[in-house]
Amino acid sequence: MNVTPAGATPPRLRDEWLAYWKDDAPRFLHIVKVGLAVALSMGLCMRLELRSPATAMLSCVIVMMHQQSGIVIARGFYRGLGMVGGSLAGLVLIALFAQQPLPFFLALAAWIGLCAFGSAYFRNFQSYGLVLTGFATAITAMPAISNPYGVFDNVVYTISEVVIGVVCASVVSSIVLPRNVAPALAAASRVSFTHLLGALRTTLEHATSMPQTPSSAAPQADALLGLISERANVELLRTGALFEDPSMRFLHSVFLDLDRSFLDTVTWLYALQRLKAHAIADAHPRAQAAIAALTDATLALMPAQAGAPGITDAAVAALLPQLDAFEAALPARLAAQLQALADLPPSQRRVVASTGAALLFMTADLRLLCRRYIEARNADRLPWNVSVLQAISRIARQHAVANRTAALVAGARAALAVLLVGAVWVASGWVGGATAIVAVAITSTL
Known part of the structure; x- marks a missing residue:
């Protein structure tokens, strides 16, 4: 009772x-x-x-x-x-x-x-x-x-x-x-971006704990599928917003770039997971240490987990210059790591090079994603002529295709x-x- x-x-x-x-x-x-x-x-x-x-x-x-x-x-x-x-x-x-x-x-x-x-x-x-x-x-x-x-x-x-x-x-x-669609679009875009950063942090954190078992890889793959599903909902809302608010047409190309860079980032995140699952487990301890150094440097850039509303615009704005600097310095850092592993077999160095390349391309796509995200959030503050010129400059990329x-x-x-x-x-x-x-x-x- x-x-x-x-x-x-x-x-x-x-x-x-x-x-x-x-x-x-x-x-x-x-x-x-x-x-x-x-x-x-x-x-x-x-x-x-x-x-x-x-x-x-x-x-x-x-x-x-x-x-x-x-x-x-x-x-x-x-x-x-x-x-x-x-x-x-x-x-x-x-x-x-x-x-x-x-x-x-x-x-x-x-x-x-x-x-x-x-x-x-x-x-x-x-x-x-x-x-x-x-x-x-x-x-x-x-x-x-x-x-x-x-x-x-x-x-x-x-x-x-x-x-x-x-x-x-x-x-x-x-x-x-x-x-209206616009409030739902802004909220869904913020949530999907926050979840992507959370998946990035989780993957980079797990990349330092090796090896990975198939049972631990399945939830990560499901999380990536969830990210893609969330982004598809954002794209649906964006299409509806074009008919509801004519000013959203100036942001159409920005949201298309958001979709592309978001999916590209998810793709490289998946590639990083596959590298971790298939190659890192058999890597030499020195190669594992080099990979851990690269992933730890990338992990240090990721902002802390956001609360219920999602990541703030200020946090995204602060992340962008850090990504610029990290992307510029990553090739030299990767070359130094490979030079230090010159005495290891080529297969071991190839694992480190593949991981570094995946991190480099993922960082580039994430940087573009952050830039377009900030543009979409601050578009109402731009002068009208800047918005029009941006829309005209990207008019050839107005269709989302398969x-x-x-x-x-x-x-x-x-x-x-x-x-x-x-x-x-x-x-x-x-x-x-x-x-x-x-x-x-x-x-x-x-």
Whole structure:
């Protein structure tokens, strides 16, 4: 039996309800906003006597999956753009290749393959828009392949319903008690940067305790995956902030550099962990001492663990000149260490050189990360002409992209899948061939 101390009082129901409301009030408000946007889109579609108000209602629900107004607008913009582009592409295909199955399927496969390539190459909402462009073409063209004269009505209805849903969701989200992206972006960026510095400190501290077992390496790999996941969330918020606040466009290139340098730093951190796991355990004691000296010098630069809000801007500003000086002095320090180990076998010296190179490149990426982080934090204090000139100087690097070869493979597979299903349809006279083409288009682009 639990006994309550005499001086203790049970929590009041009112305090519990206030805590619950503080946590869940934004969710309830968002539910109300989604219901309002859905009802508004349904009413407009019924007033205009469109074919399927459910399409507009579904667009509202899909677009408002996130609570921040900037992300809702971004998602809605690319959804509307993708559906309009895909519908117009379907109209063009039917107009050019009506009653001509072979060139129609070749053109459809090439177009869906191109959309699949773009959806795999670009990131975030650009990828989402290209996914919708690909399967919207199939949704528009396939029902009209046996009735080409009905494709225009299909395009008009589809575009009208989707645009109404997107506009209603964006207007309600941005006008009715909007929830901005910028505060969440600043907080998420600070947290991810703090966690990265913590992972750096942990890795460098463990680098001096050798050897490392596989059981201790697994949590470190999971921590790096967590860092990448956090950064992906920051990138998503940044894309939404571009639509919410036009001034954020001047910071777009800064955040892209932040993403690149962050991931590059994580990559070199992973390389340092692998060196520690596979090479340092078999190193000569003198080589281990040289590696420990290099890692200890890097560890001395890392700021102490920050509290709950994260690392302060002043700490990042103080870290930047230290990284500059350390990066400039590291090659000479590494050369001196290798010179002192000249009597050891080349394999032992190679371990030290590899560790020094990983530390050098990691320091360079971390220095760039700190510089861009400070620029993003202090951008509102810069003169407007400096911000504009910085944005123009980096205008050629405005897109976040993935691996081009992997995207080409994805596009080729999508085109091949559409051609294969189309060939089976034509050869067999399959009644459900149009539905199969739509299904393979959706699956391939997704």
